[in-house]
Amino acid sequence: MQFAERLNNVETSAIRELFKLLGKPGIISFAGGFPDSALFDVDGIRAASERALTEEPGAALQYGATExxxxxxxxxxxxxxxxxxTDVAPSDFLVTTGSQQALDLLGKTMLGPGDKVIVEGPTFLATIQCFRLYGAEVISAPVDDQGVNTEALEKLIAEHKPKMVYLIPTFGNPSGATLTLARRKKVLELAxxxxxxxxxxxxxxxxYFGEAPPPSLLALSAQVPGSRAWLAHCGSLSKVLSPGLRIGWLVAPEALRERAVMxxxxxxxxxxxxxxxxxxxxxxxxxxxxxLAQVRKVYAERAQAMGDALRKELGDAITFVAPQGGLFLWVKLTGARGQLQDANVFAQRAIAKGVAFVPGTPFFAQNPDNATLRLSFATADVAKIQEGVARLGQALAA
Incomplete structure (x- = not known):
């Protein structure tokens, strides 16, 4: 068969491929980006579905408006x-099949071969793949523990004149970083x-685990005149309610939203x-x-447990910033005392010890840092986290 040329720009997800290795009995996985299914409010969702079928069964079971x-x-x-x-009306929302579809619709409506997109380095792997599928050149902007470096971002925007800048400002995947309030305003000003x-x-x-993070760019856009016309916001219920419902949304300027609906x-x-x-x-x-109160409490405990275990078991072999929310902990191998500094090799050793994580390499659109890796603390309880990190320590020493 002769497939579309655009498929030459992408390859299958490294994370999905990793899951094929997880069938080994007893393996502890820090690899997925999933919420913990044990925390789903099954009773609440069941009651909600029953009310949907009782109050408006025809509407709930019929085709609906694309919007x-x-x-x-x-x-x-x-x-x-x-x-x-407070200034977004119901008509401003396009409901999507997960926020991943919102990103795909942005790619379809905005991108063509040769167009440029700036993303964080590192960023969500599926976004890189999505934008490349539509022929875009994906360019990385550097990230530190306070989110994207806005000075570097401005230089890249001025140089490349991108169609889009894609950011995960709050508890980024995979970095865990949260963009500061000052940088958020700067991003809107750059737009x-x-x-x-x-x-x-x-x-x-x-x-979030303690104090709430700074307001979203969407919330802050009211303070930066003209910025709403250059801002698209993607949201989701997947991480806070249930991925299986596949409910996401897009809030975007009207002309863009209309084309996304089409x-x-x-x-x-x-x-x-x-x-x-x-x-x-x-x-x-x-x-x-x-x-939300329940999942915040549980994830905060697990994030703390993972951080404590990493300090105990791996010591100066790694560095990381303790996450203040989200699902991930971003780690860098330091190579201290001649220890391993390649996370791709480390991942193979870890699998052999019965624990899995995702190396950081595929999260970079450019200039990958092979010393990095992503750990998810969401789906393992504290005991499993402690055991899994102990195995990581054994793998590193192997």
Whole structure:
């Protein structure tokens, strides 16, 4: 068969490929980017689905508007208002099949062969693949523990004149970094100055462990005149409620949103109306605050346990910044005292010891740092985390 040439620009996900190795009995996985299924509010979701079928069974089981199920759009507007976004109406939301579809729709509507996109280095692997699929040249901007370096970002924007800048400002995947308030405002100012679309991907912002993070770019855009016209915001219920519902959304300038709606019509017509009706009923019932409080508590405990175990078991062989939220801990091998400094080799040794993680290399669009790796603390309890990190220490010493 002769396949589309655009497939030559991408390869299968390194993370998905890694999962093929995880069937070994007794393996402890820090590899996935999943929430813990044991924390799903099954009773609340069941009750919400039953209400959806009782109150509006025809609407819940029928085709729906491509833009989204109106009761859900209304609930999402209220959900976002609770996070400081008070000037977005229900009609401003395009409901998507997970936020991944929102990113794909942005690629379809904005990108063609040779277009340039700036992303963080490192960033979400699937985003790199998605944008490359549409022929874009993906350029990395450096990241530190305070998020993307805005001075370097401005130089890259001025040099490359990208179609888009894609950022995960809050508890980034994989870096765990959170963009400071000052840098957030600077990003919005750059969007206006250079008339460049900034895409804010925010699937983790509700998963904070202590104080809430700075407001989203969407919330802050009201303070930077003209920035809303150059901002697209992607959100999701996957990490805070259930990935299986596949509920995400896109808030974007009207002209972009209209074209995204058109492209969505070509791909799936509409996101599952039953899933949307269930999510709407769940939000309407007011369950989300309690759900968030529970998952924040559990993930905070696990993040602390993983950090403590890493310091104990690996010591000066690694460096990392303790995460303040999200699902991930980003680690760099230091090579201290001549120890291993290649995370790809380390990953193979770790698998042999019965523990899995994702090397950092595929998260970079350019200039990969082979000394880095991503650990997820979300799906293992404290005892499993301690045992898994002990195995990492054994693997490093092997």
């Amino acid at each position: 989204g199920y109106q009761p859900l759009r209304e609930q999402l507007a209220g959900f976002m208002a609770g996070k400081g976004v 206006v100055k250079y008339q460049t679309l900034v895409v804010e991907d925010d699937p983790y912002g509700d998963l 492209c969505k019509q070509f791909s799936d017509a509409n996101t599952s109306t039953f899933a949307q009706a269930t999510a709407a009923q769940y939000l309407k019932a007011g369950h989300m605050p309690a759900t």
